[in-house]
Amino acid sequence: IKIIKNMNKYKSYAKINLGLEVLGKRTDGFHEISTIISKINLYDEITLLSSDINSVHQVGINQENNIVFRILNFMTDKYKTKNKLSIKVLKNIPYSSGMGGGSSNAATTIEAVNQIFKLNLDSKEKFDIALKFGSDIPFFLSNSSANISGRGDIIKFIKNPSIKHIVIFHFKHEIYEKTKQIFNNNLKFTDGMKQKELLEKINSNEIIKGPLFNGLENSALGLFKNLKEMKYKLESLGIKDLSMSGAGPTYYSIQNSEENSNKVKSLVDSSGLDILAIKAQLL
Numbered sequence: 001i002k003i004i005k006n007m008n009k010y011k012s013y014a015k016i017n018l019g020l021e022v023l024g025k026r027t028d029g030f031h032e033i034s035t036i037i038s039k040i041n042l043y044d045e046i047t048l049l050s051s052d053i054n055s056v057h058q059v060g061i062n063q064e065n066n067i068v069f070r071i072l073n074f075m076t077d078k079y080k081t082k083n084k085l086s087i088k089v090l091k092n093i094p095y096s097s098g099m100g101g102g103s104s105n106a107a108t109t110i111e112a113v114n115q116i117f118k119l120n121l122d123s124k125e126k127f128d129i130a131l132k133f134g135s136d137i138p139f140f141l142s143n144s145s146a147n148i149s150g151r152g153d154i155i156k157f158i159k160n161p162s163i164k165h166i167v168i169f170h171f172k173h174e175i176y177e178k179t180k181q182i183f184n185n186n187l188k189f190t191d192g193m194k195q196k197e198l199l200e201k202i203n204s205n206e207i208i209k210g211p212l213f214n215g216l217e218n219s220a221l222g223l224f225k226n227l228k229e230m231k232y233k234l235e236s237l238g239i240k241d242l243s244m245s246g247a248g249p250t251y252y253s254i255q256n257s258e259e260n261s262n263k264v265k266s267l268v269d270s271s272g273l274d275i276l277a278i279k280a281q282l283l
Contacts, residue, residue: 008116011043012089012108013283014099015139016168016245016252018161019198019212021190022183030135030151031183034195036202037100038145038161040280042168044091044101046108048116051086058089067106067133075113075129085116094170094276096178098246100140106133107140143283147199160282161202165255167264168278169242171230173249175223182247186219210241210254220248230275237267252280 020035046068054076056069063069068087076084087109093101110129114121121129123141130137135152144157175181194213201208221228227249234242234251242251255261261279268277 008048008112010046010048010108010112012046012093012101012104013039013140014042014044014093014101014104014280015039016099016166016250016280017214018163018208019195019243020214020216020246021192021195022186022188022215023192024189026151028151031186033149033152034192035148036145036158036161036195036198037139037148038163039140039143039283040099040166040168041283042093042099042278042280044089044093044105044108046105046112047088047090048112049086049088051084054084054086056087056089058091060091060095067102068109071106071109071129071133072113074132075110075119076117079117079119081113081117083117085113094172094250096173096175097170097250098244098248099168099250100136100246103134103137104140106130106137110137111141145202145282147195158199158202161208162205163208163254163282165258165261166252166280166282167255167261167268168245168250168252168280169230169234169239169268170250170276170278171226171274173224173227179247181223182216182219185223186216188215188218190215207256208254210243210252212243214244214248216247217244220244224249230273233271233273234268234275237271239264239267 015037018036023032054072056063056066093099110126127138145160147156147158239253265277
């Protein structure tokens, strides 16, 4: 941690899904999935200060609805900490984008509270807290790429894929309970073979190229207003290898050089489309 006087600052990294398969619906209401996830160098900044009461400040989200606030209260109650914390979340990862911003913030909060109050929690204790609040939070407690299965709670760490550069495309949207709706709207299940083949390529150090199959894409294209049109417009600019991350609506394109990333970003920036293009690299 970088400590400045009484201040602790953390980087909370985004992720992308390198493909995703929905294998079926479980008896507990969740879905059985298989996906490969990598962290990228796009991050939110989380600053923590000692305080008399717990508080979280984040533009665009009500404190009571903020997962960071709920985790903070849970941990300070559970471990009976003497002090409370005031947390400021500065967002760079677009909201509800399929890049795991909220889950990453949640995991960073668990790690930060553990370190600041010297709780000395082991990996399992942190994992268990994470799982209480969301299926994909435990992944963000690690520094590696991973093959994720189960409801998102079975994590097998893997080597980083041979991907150097990506360009991310995000457009503003609003869907209430987005992830839940996208999963429930999905009617097609697959057998996990696509992710298995991708994992074999990663293990063999093969260069990974898009587009990568995402079993939630058709559902997202049906639910997100204008997403089909946005994808078509990106493709008409010559960006053909679009892969969707998570439950969308963010797409990304794998590039083989920074020069190509710059070209693609410039193309979108000058197109007049209401799409945010972000250059990124795998961590």
